[in-house]
Amino acid sequence: MALDQSFVGRTYPPTAPYEVGREKIREFAEAVGDAHPAYVDPEAAKALGHSDVIAPPTFVFSITFKAAGQVIEDPQLGLDYSRVVHGDQKFVYTRPVRAGDRLTVTSTIEAVKSMAGNDILDVRGEVHDESGEHVVTAWTKLVARAAEEA
Amino acid sequence: MTAKVSYGAVEVGTELPARSFPVTRATLVQYAGASGDFNPIHWNERFAREVGLPDVIAHGMFTMAEAVRVVTDWAGDPGSVVEYGVRFTKPVVVPDDDKGAVIEVSGKVGALLDDRRVRVDLTVMSDGKKVLGMSRAVVQLS
Numbered sequence: 509m510a511l512d513q514s515f516v517g518r519t520y521p522p523t524a525p526y527e528v529g530r531e532k533i534r535e536f537a538e539a540v541g542d543a544h545p546a547y548v549d550p551e552a553a554k555a556l557g558h559s560d561v562i563a564p565p566t567f568v569f570s571i572t573f574k575a576a577g578q579v580i581e582d583p584q585l586g587l588d589y590s591r592v593v594h595g596d597q598k599f600v601y602t603r604p605v606r607a608g609d610r611l612t613v614t615s616t617i618e619a620v621k622s623m624a625g626n627d628i629l630d631v632r633g634e635v636h637d638e639s640g641e642h643v644v645t646a647w648t649k650l651v652a653r654a655a656e657e658a
Numbered sequence: 659m660t661a662k663v664s665y666g667a668v669e670v671g672t673e674l675p676a677r678s679f680p681v682t683r684a685t686l687v688q689y690a691g692a693s694g695d696f697n698p699i700h701w702n703e704r705f706a707r708e709v710g711l712p713d714v715i716a717h718g719m720f721t722m723a724e725a726v727r728v729v730t731d732w733a734g735d736p737g738s739v740v741e742y743g744v745r746f747t748k749p750v751v752v753p754d755d756d757k758g759a760v761i762e763v764s765g766k767v768g769a770l771l772d773d774r775r776v777r778v779d780l781t782v783m784s785d786g787k788k789v790l791g792m793s794r795a796v797v798q799l800s
Contacts, residue, residue, distance in 0.1 A: 539692035540723040541679065546736055556735045557660075565730070565739045566723040570693045590709075594718045596792075598743030604736065647743070 511620045511627045515585055518617045520578045525610035525638065526571045533563045533607055540564060553606075562604040568611075569597065572633035572646040575613035579631050580650070585617075587629060588652050595628065595649035602642045610638040618647070625654030662734030665774040665799040674732040674765040674778065679724040681716050681750065682758030689720045703754065715749035721761055721789055725782045728763045729795045732778075740775065741796035750784045759784055765795075774799050 530550075537547035545552035546562050553561045580589055605611070612635070619630040633646040686700050695717055698705040706714050722744050730736040752759045761784050768779035775798050782790035 536692045539685075539689045540720065540727075541685075542723075542727055542730075544730060544736055556737065558737055562737050564723060564736060565726050565742050566719055569719050570695070574694065594746050596743065596745045597719070597722060598741070600741045601739065604739075 511585060511587065511622065511629065513620055515617050516620050520575075520582075520615045522612040522614045522636075523575045523578075525612050526574075528563065528605055528607055528609040528611060530561050530607040533561055533567065536567050536570075537564055540566075550607075558604065558606055560607040562606045565599065565601070565604075568599065568605050568635060568644050568646060571611055572613050572615075572635060573648065575615050575633055576631045576648055576650075579615055579617060579629070585629075587627060587650070588655070591653045591655065592650050593653060595651045596647070597649070598647040599644055601644045605635075605643060609643065611635050611643060627652040660735065660774075660798050660800040661738040663732065663797075663799050665770075665776070668767050668770075668776055668799070670767055670770060672767040674728050674767075676762070676764040677728050677731070679727070679761045679763065680758060681720065681724075681752055681761060682756070683714065683752060683754055685758065686714065686716060686720070686752060689717055693717065693719065695719065711749065711751075713751050713753060716752055716759065716761075718744075718746040718749075721746075721750055721782065721784075722793075724761050725763045725780050725790060725793055726795060728765045728780065729778050729797060732765075733797050733799070738798045739795055740798050742794070744780075744782075744793040745791040746789075747791040748784075748787045748789045750789050761789070768794070771796065 621628040629650045765780045769777040780793040
């Protein structure tokens with residue numbers, strides 16, 4: 509069933525702050541096998557001009573995707589999450605995420621389309637720190653594949 | 659917060675050092691824990707097959723994270739990546755053996771932009787197939 513077009517432009521309330529910890533960044537860097545010192549050594553990060561260790565570029569997705577859950581699980585929208593695959597992902601950074609950040613995400617539905625029975629949802633997540641500074645915008649395209657013919 | 663590579667040192671077509679990244683089932687379990695994405699298609703073969711996949715597949719975001727390492731290693735400062743986007747075109751199938759799969763990444767400068775920025779175009783392959791499309795990063799050079 510095609511999704512309701514009236515959801516386009518809907519913005520959800522900002523999430524509670526997510527506090528970025530040094531050990532969480534280390535855990536993520538280890539999981540992707542990346543030994544760059546800026547992810548684990550505050551001195552190495554400072555030598556590059558950062559105030560603390562920074563997170564790998566895609567780290568913030570776990571925060572924005574959790575926030576997008578507000579949209580995905582919105583019963584009024586009615587997306588069949590069991591059939592959802594990730595289509596596209598894009599980030600535009602004002603600055604890297606760093607340890608000590610307290611980040612909030614504001615999610616907006618940018619587009620809702622139906623193509624060949626698939627429902628396609630574009631969600632934009634604006635990530636700000638505690639001072640209100642913009643950190644990164646994440647665009648996530650989710651595709652709910654058409655259900656097979658019964 | 660800029661790269662160690664100078665804008666003046668690159669031109670369209672400049673190639674970045676290519677890399678290969680192994681991925682096994684253990685890698686996926688570790689990534690699931692670190693990222694919080696516990697979708698069973700990334701660790702449960704029975705479930706993956708039930709939803710029509712050939713086997714367990716890597717998280718798209720894991721592949722995206724590996725691909726950008728070609729850019730961050732080249733640039734020197736991971737914080738110099740100002741834009742990064744991909745399209746998930748084919749899954750990276752990860753068999754249940756000690757070898758797993760390999761993600762092969764190459765990149766080259768696709769465009770010189772304003773403000774000493776360049777666009778890097780990435781080619782990301784696994785098992786002979788292109789697994790990411792439109793994989794591009796914009797990097798702030800010095």
